[in-house]
Amino acid sequence: MLKLGRALTYTLTGVTAATVIGIVPAPAVAAAAPLPSDVTALSTPAADPFGRFIVSRGLDGTMLYSRGNPTANTYDPFVSTGQVILGDPTGVLTPDGAQVFGRDVFNRPVTALGAAFNQPSGFEVIPGLLISSEIAAVQIPSRGSQPPQTRIFARGLEDGAVYTNLLIQGSPQGWVNLGGVITSEIAAAVTGPLDFTVNLRLVARGTDNRLYSMLFNNTNGVVSGWTPVGDLVATGNPELLSNGGTQELRGNELFVRGAPRNGVFTWNFDSPGWVDLGGVANSDLTAAVASDGGVQFWVRGTTNNIYLNRRAPGAVRFGGYINLRGIGTGNPVSTGAAPFAGRTVADQVFVRGTDNRLYGLIQVNFVGGFDRFAPINGPAQG
Structure with a gap:
């Protein structure tokens, strides 16, 4: 069961968050149990949906960075940023370049900017919280004269709760406790409608290994409280459908592997129920919107081949699994198909291979058109 700690108060706005009936308060503890191995064992790179950069973790524990070349649909060799991290990094696109995030060896959240998409440097600690998870980062869509904003989420080291921080033009505004005791990484995505209010959806696994969700209003800080997502027992990290860099907001569909066989399951918040x-x-699964507006997810199967399953625009059901070969050793990540600076892919996926290099596969079109898996050179991936 996902447990709520003390009553939640959004200290930046004075709005008291709603709680969920039937969720038992958690006792005060010195430190929460670490995340279990079923959600931490596999590495997961982070790829910008516009094809501008990829971040990953090297075998030496440092954050690796690869600059993208959207016009050619290629990436430069990985270079080490020198920042040693625990778990996997992430990053978001900002007007100034790539803002990357990670957890250092002291369990502190750290960030740096890759100005003009060059190698990030000058890592700084985001003060006020020790964390025990990777950082989930969401770029907030621009609204009128609002300055660029990024919202990040992480699991607190002490209590296992979900915390959030808003970065305005790269400057953190302070951590806010959203409650819960979670046992997975955090999935976060922008969901509609989009006006001057920006709503984000969060999903994480609770202590009963079932998933819980929350809606978060980025404008005024009001949250819905954690609510259960059916009764499926999740056996991995949740994945919320991203918009793939398009203007069509999603965040309404959830993908996860679940018990008893590690099967693939999906949930649509607009039409609830596990499928x-x-x-x-x-x-774990990775899902995004393809260039034609269709929904696609990628997963590594029992043979460690990479499989794609697609739902065409306007269709109700997914069409079935396509074996794209390749031998993966981590979690895949897809970019979607945001058009940017000549980028023309229908979709693109990355996964670590048996030689500890990261391989990318371009989907050229929707009638069987795929390129070959091609490695990104540089230091080995961890």
Whole structure:
């Protein structure tokens, strides 16, 4: 069961967050149990949906960075930023370049800017919280004269609760406790409608291994409280559908592997209920919107091959699994198909190979058109 700690108060706005009936308060503890191995064992790179950069973790524990070349749909060799991290990094696109995030060896959240998409440097600690998870980062869509904003989420080291921080033009505004005791990484995505109010959806696994969700209003800080997402027992990290860099906001569909067989399951918040999509997953899933507006997810199967499953625009059901070969050893990540500076992919996926290099596969079109898996050179991935 996902447990709520003390009553939640959004200290930046004075709005008291709603709680959920039936969720038992958690006792005060010195430190929460670490995240279990079923959600931390596999590495997951982070790829910008516009094809501008990729961040990953090297075998030496440092954050690796690769600058993208959207016009050519290619990426420069990975270079080490020198920042040693625990777990995997993430990053978001900002007007100034790539803002990357990670957890250092002292469990502190750290960030740096890759100005003009050059190698990030000058890492700084985001003060006020020790964390025990990776950082989920969401770029807030621009609204009128509002300055650029990024919202980040992480699990607190002491209590296992979810915390959030708003960065305005890269400057953190302070951590806010959203409650809960979670046992997975955090999935976060912008969901509609988009006006001057920006709503984000969060999903994480609770202590009962079931998933819980929350809606968060980025404008005034009001939250819905954690609510259960059915009764499926999740066996991996949740994945919220991203918009793939398009203007069409999503965040309404959830993908996860679940018990008893590590099958693939999906949940649509607009039409609730778990749907079994078959298959057996050897990894977490990655999902995004393709260039035609269709929904696609990628997963590593029992043979460690990479599989794609697609729902065409206007269709109700997914069409079935396509084996794209390749031998993966981590979690795949897809970019979607945001058009940017000549970028023309229908979708693109990345996964670590058996030689500890990261490989990318371009989907050229929707009638069987795929490029070959091609490595990104540089230091080995961890």
